[in-house]
Amino acid sequence: MPEVAFWQGNEAIAYGALAAGCRFFGGYPITPSSEIAEIMAEELPKVNGRFIQMEDEIAGMAAVIGASIAGLKSLTATSGPGFSLKQENLGLAYMAEIPVVLVDVMRGGPSTGLPTKIAQQDVMQARWGTHGDHGTICYSPASVQECYDITVKAFNAAERYRQPVLILSDEVLGHMREKVVMKKLDPTQLVNRKRPNVVPEKFIPYLADPKDDLPCMASFGDGYRWHVTGLTHNDWGFPTNNPEEIEKKMKRLMRKIDRFRDDIVEYETAFTDDAEILVLAYGSVARSSLSAVNEARSRGIKAGFFRPVTLWPFPDKEVEKLARKIKTIIVPELNCGQMVLEVERAVHGRSKVVAQSLVDGELFKPDQIFKVIEEVA
Amino acid sequence: MPGQEVVSWLRTRFFPHIWCPGCGHGIIMHSLLRALVTLDKKQSETVIASGIGCSSRMAGYIDACTVHTTHGRSLGFATGIKLAKPELTVIDVMGDGDCSAIGGNHFIHACRRNIDITAIVMNNNIYGMTGGQASPTTPVGSMATTTPYGAIDPSFDICKLAEGAGASYVARTSIANPKQAEQYIMKGIQKKGFSVIEVLTHCHTTFGRRNNRKTPIDNVNFFKANTVPLSKAKDMCEEDLVGKIVIGEFVDKDVPEYTAQYLSLIERVRG
Numbered sequence: 001m002p003e004v005a006f007w008q009g010n011e012a013i014a015y016g017a018l019a020a021g022c023r024f025f026g027g028y029p030i031t032p033s034s035e036i037a038e039i040m041a042e043e044l045p046k047v048n049g050r051f052i053q054m055e056d057e058i059a060g061m062a063a064v065i066g067a068s069i070a071g072l073k074s075l076t077a078t079s080g081p082g083f084s085l086k087q088e089n090l091g092l093a094y095m096a097e098i099p100v101v102l103v104d105v106m107r108g109g110p111s112t113g114l115p116t117k118i119a120q121q122d123v124m125q126a127r128w129g130t131h132g133d134h135g136t137i138c139y140s141p142a143s144v145q146e147c148y149d150i151t152v153k154a155f156n157a158a159e160r161y162r163q164p165v166l167i168l169s170d171e172v173l174g175h176m177r178e179k180v181v182m183k184k185l186d187p188t189q190l191v192n193r194k195r196p197n198v199v200p201e202k203f204i205p206y207l208a209d210p211k212d213d214l215p216c217m218a219s220f221g222d223g224y225r226w227h228v229t230g231l232t233h234n235d236w237g238f239p240t241n242n243p244e245e246i247e248k249k250m251k252r253l254m255r256k257i258d259r260f261r262d263d264i265v266e267y268e269t270a271f272t273d274d275a276e277i278l279v280l281a282y283g284s285v286a287r288s289s290l291s292a293v294n295e296a297r298s299r300g301i302k303a304g305f306f307r308p309v310t311l312w313p314f315p316d317k318e319v320e321k322l323a324r325k326i327k328t329i330i331v332p333e334l335n336c337g338q339m340v341l342e343v344e345r346a347v348h349g350r351s352k353v354v355a356q357s358l359v360d361g362e363l364f365k366p367d368q369i370f371k372v373i374e375e376v377a
Numbered sequence: 378m379p380g381q382e383v384v385s386w387l388r389t390r391f392f393p394h395i396w397c398p399g400c401g402h403g404i405i406m407h408s409l410l411r412a413l414v415t416l417d418k419k420q421s422e423t424v425i426a427s428g429i430g431c432s433s434r435m436a437g438y439i440d441a442c443t444v445h446t447t448h449g450r451s452l453g454f455a456t457g458i459k460l461a462k463p464e465l466t467v468i469d470v471m472g473d474g475d476c477s478a479i480g481g482n483h484f485i486h487a488c489r490r491n492i493d494i495t496a497i498v499m500n501n502n503i504y505g506m507t508g509g510q511a512s513p514t515t516p517v518g519s520m521a522t523t524t525p526y527g528a529i530d531p532s533f534d535i536c537k538l539a540e541g542a543g544a545s546y547v548a549r550t551s552i553a554n555p556k557q558a559e560q561y562i563m564k565g566i567q568k569k570g571f572s573v574i575e576v577l578t579h580c581h582t583t584f585g586r587r588n589n590r591k592t593p594i595d596n597v598n599f600f601k602a603n604t605v606p607l608s609k610a611k612d613m614c615e616e617d618l619v620g621k622i623v624i625g626e627f628v629d630k631d632v633p634e635y636t637a638q639y640l641s642l643i644e645r646v647r648g
């Protein structure tokens with residue numbers, strides 16, 4: 001692998017996954033994510049990894065969960081309708097606490113929508129797409145370099161917190177070429193799931209350490225026998241109807257993410273110290289937004305920029321803090337207003353929140369966002 | 378009574394099981410466990426995957442590496458496990474709904490790939506756990522809660538489906554022949570490739586009572602009276618075979634197996 005490359009975002013995700021130790025890919029072709037599968041098909045055999053093109057998106061999700069249970073760091077990638085199809089088995093991975101990484105290269109919807117056009121319409125689906133409560137970790141890269149770096153982070157988070165981790169990329173980012181520098185990763189920068197340190201007979205698969213609410217995970221074939229199920233289960237991994245055991249499991253599922261919220265949440269800011277207007281944007285839209293903010297600054301408008309790198313957990317505390325001194329927050333999104341709801345929740349009415357929607361299949365031009373900055377200034 | 382070796386493969390602390398008294402699933406589980414014991418399989422190197430429904434609970438009762446997945450999707454999970462660790466023995470236990478309805482696509486593609494997994498299909502012609510709705514193997518004319526005037530859609534022949542899709546071992550028997558079930562399962566596990574063993578079983582609780590097979594023994598008698606060995610069926614005319622179910626081994630062939638093919642691909646790529 002070269003140290004510096006000129007890659008598309010999809011390529012950067014595939015190579016980032018390999019650098020993170022991913023050794024299994026299961027998936028199904030879908031635009032605009034297919035390059036990730038194609039690269040994994042080519043690269044995985046070279047490192048004794050496994051690639052399999054499954055019969056559909058559902059089976060792709062099932063296969064990566066299976067491979068992770070057998071001990072391999074596993075990736076699947078999809079888009080639009082494929083993300084919908086994956087929700088069922090994604091839920092099993094949340095319930096059974098199986099680490100996997102799922103990339104959704106967002107395109108326009110609903111339904112088949114706009115397969116070759118950018119959108120950001122899957123933000124709420126990423127949070128709530130599968131039925132039932134669960135904590136969500138979802139990253140949103142905004143450059144090809146970050147596609148690489150975030151994929152490593154996503155694998156680390158999946159292994160650490162024992163659950164699926166999502167990456168919401170988008171069509172523009174997936175197919176845009178930029179320079180990527182691959183920092184050398186030493187083994188200490190790669191996280192591996194906690195393994196049991198007891199003999200197989202003493203292994204209680206979902207008994208969590210109170211210090212982190214995270215149970216150890218054995219792999220099938222490593223001498224430990226355990227039961228994986230999508231049913232609500234007790235510490236032994238067995239289905240339960242006992243109210244105490246049910247509540248214990250559900251509360252821990254939420255808590256294991258909530259308690260590490262500050263470790264997980266990432267964001268980027270620019271010009272926020274004296275800002276009166278804040279543009280909050282993520283993914284490719286963050287690029288147009290930062291351009292617009294720079295333009296505003298050059299014209300003497302006190303504009304600032306905030307980019308959630310983790311969409312979930314959302315950096316609500318950080319946004320709330322900024323909102324105390326900011327007059328107006330503009331939220332440009334390639335949807336009819338999804339993340340803006342979360343911003344409104346975070347700011348508690350402390351500043352005015354303006355939604356800027358674009359759903360014509362194109363990316364915002366900086367001018368379009370600058371105009372709104374000018375209007376509210 | 379099961380032998381001690383069989384009992385050691387059971388998570389008896391989770392008994393009583395949820396199956397109705399007289400359910401055929403226990404007979405199939407016993408056949409499977411005898412096959413595993415005879416083949417000297419290790420519990421920590423044996424994976425039992427299952428989908429959803431009464432059949433799926435079998436995974437929970439077997440003390441091995443067990444994975445109780447989503448409805449119809451178990452073969453997807455099993456495929457991931459097997460490809461990640463081909464040295465593991467992987468058994469997929471499923472019901473007729475899992476196999477031929479919601480998981481039909483996964484089933485035919487597992488056959489096509491010929492991945493070394495043994496699929497045991499417990500065909501009771503009904504969705505038992507949800508209360509007796511018609512499945513794709515409910516015979517025409519049968520009564521189910523969703524076919525209150527009798528089923529009109531033709532039923533699937535799971536073995537023909539498996540044969541057509543490319544499985545390397547395909548056999549059918551019934552719970553009236555537990556010894557034969559054990560032998561077929563054993564051959565399936567030994568076969569390097571995708572094996573399908575369809576075991577006809579019954580749900581007297583939801584199917585039998587609506588179709589004149591109220592008690593477990595009515596069903597065993599039904600299977601005894603209406604199954605015909607393949608060797609015999611070959612000499613029977615079409616007329617005589619109406620209403621009969623042919624049992625026996627339909628496919629037993631050696632064709633390239635998926636994980637072996639993938640491992641040799643790795644060798645080829647790595648030079």
